[in-house]
Amino acid sequence: MMIRKGSLVKVLYPKYVSESRGIVEAPEDIPGRWIIRLVNNPLNNSEEPLFLSLSEADIEVIFA
Numbered sequence: 001m002m003i004r005k006g007s008l009v010k011v012l013y014p015k016y017v018s019e020s021r022g023i024v025e026a027p028e029d030i031p032g033r034w035i036i037r038l039v040n041n042p043l044n045n046s047e048e049p050l051f052l053s054l055s056e057a058d059i060e061v062i063f064a
Helices: none
Strands: 008-011 021-027 033-038 051-055 059-063
Touching: 008 033
Parallel strands: none
Antiparallel strands: 008 021, 008 059, 021 033, 033 051
């Protein structure tokens, strides 16, 4: 499936957030990279959203 804004993805890497689910928020200015907002922040049980800049190789599309 193609990655696009709003896609639900599974994070494969980095390890500290692997297997987390996220929503694609926007493409980065760098081709092949995306801003991902994690559905649940796994760090310190925080309610604050966690945003990551990840390459296409670091994520797997679950639902486009």
